[in-house]
Amino acid sequence: MPEITRFYGIVIKMFFGDHSPPHFHSIYGEYNALIGIESLQIIEGDLPNRAEKMVLEWATLYQKDLINIWNSQEFIKLPPLK
Incomplete structure (x- = not known):
C-alpha cells in the first residue's frame, strides 16, 4: 500500500x-480509519478527535488529487499538512 503522505505521526x-467507495487509509499509532474521498467522512475505524480534524483538513486541500490517484491508480506523493 503506497504511502501518499505523512504528517504529525x-x-x-x-x-x-x-473496494468502493473511493477512500484512503489513515493510520495514527494504534488507530486506523478509512476515509471516503468524496464524502470526507470516516467509513470505518476511528481516529482521535485531533488527528481526525487534521486528516480531514488535509483531505479537503487535496481532495481532487486523491480522486485522480484513485481513478488513475498512478502513485504520487502529496505534500503533508503544514
Whole structure:
C-alpha cells in the first residue's frame, strides 16, 4: 500500500484496486480509519478527535488529487499538512 503522505505521526496510504467507495487509509499509532474521498467522512475505524480534524483538513486541500490517484491508480506523493 503506497504511502501518499505523512504528517504529525499520521500516515496516509491508498490501496490500488481496493473496494468502493473511493477512500484512503489513515493510520495514527494504534488507530486506523478509512476515509471516503468524496464524502470526507470516516467509513470505518476511528481516529482521535485531533488527528481526525487534521486528516480531514488535509483531505479537503487535496481532495481532487486523491480522486485522480484513485481513478488513475498512478502513485504520487502529496505534500503533508503544514
